Structures are given as structure tokens and as C-alpha cells.
Amino acid sequence: IHYVTGMKMQYLNRKEKKIMKTSKKDVNSTNGQPVDADLETDMSRPSLSEPSNLLLPEQIEILAKHLPPRTVGYLWTLTFSASKHGMSIKTLYRAMADQNSPVLMVIKNSNGEIFGAVASEPFKVQTSYYGTGETFLFTFSPEFKVFKWTKDNMFFIKGDTDSLGFGGGEGVFGLWVDGDLYHGRSHMCKTFGNQSLSKEEDFIIQDIEIWTFQ
Structure with a gap:
């Protein structure tokens, strides 16, 4: 009898531990603590309307962490691509006409360097500077830095x-592109306290992608 009772107690103890382990797992999931690391990565990765030709998945995840909070949960929509829509700033501005979200501009230069800007509002022609402090510059060359x-x-x-620029002070831009979206320039500027986003301050643009969030 004692032997049977002991076996029953061992069975109950094992069952109790299993229940406690399962309950802990459920609680962690309820509290937003991911049970699976791969699941956490999938949840943190934003959804794109189509694949990016310039950004790697890990670069997208890094950028997503620095975007304005009001972009979280929204689809990344490719609104303009120089390789698809042509190298024209007028076409770029037309693509921005019906947008009302922050904008991510990604540039790849002829040296294969990736950098760009996040703007608090869509690009437009205006006689004075516009935007807010949500705007920032970034580069992945040679490593990721955000300014x-x-x-x-x-x-x-x-x-x-005939141009689009970000940042200023003392007559220079932190990032500047010309009307043909072919030549660009990046200098240190007071607005963002940045270094040159590319190895060479003057660069040739290979492609541009502009993403909005909606």
C-alpha cells in the first residue's frame, strides 16, 4: 500500500510541475514576453508592400526601432523608386502629393553605400524650411549610425x-540631392550634428527608395 501511495505521489508531483511550467509559459505570453525568439523577430519586423531592393531585412528591423512612434504598426509602402519611376525630383514630389505620413528616404550611391533620412512629413516645394524634430539622418556605411x-x-x-536637402547651418546640408536625383552631397551640419553619411562628401546616386507608412 505504501509503495502504491508513493508511486501516486510521484505521479502527482510530476503532473503538478508540468501544470506549473505550462502556466508560467501562458503567463509570459499574456504579459507580452515572447516564448520563441524567432516569433519575437517576426513580430518586430514591419510589413512591406513589396521587397526593398536597397535594405536588407536586418537593416529594416534596425531602422524600424528609430522611426517616429506614430509609424508603428503601419505598412511600409514603396511610394517612389528611382529605378522604377525615373531619376526626376519632379516625379518624386508628385508621388508625395497625396501622402500625410512620415517619409523614409533610402539612398544607394555608386560605391554601394546605404544611407538616408527620415522626414516628419512628405517632401514638397516650399520657400522655407519645414518639418519637426522627428526628422533625422542615418547611415549604414560602414556601420549603422543615426543622427x-x-x-x-x-x-x-x-x-x-531643383533639389532636396536636410539639415543646415553655415551654408551646408547634412544631406542634399539634385533635381536629377543623380548627384548628392553630405556634410556635417548643426541640425543633426552628423558626420558625412558617405565616405566621400560628393557622391553619385545609384538608386533611391522612398517609403511611407499607411
């Missing part, structure tokens, strides 16, 4: 009919 607003000035975005 947020220093609060030194408010020269966020400048859209002309």
Missing part, C-alpha cells in the same frame, strides 16, 4: 524645384 535633432536650429527639410 537625431540637436535642437541647435530648425533647418529640417528644404524642398526646391
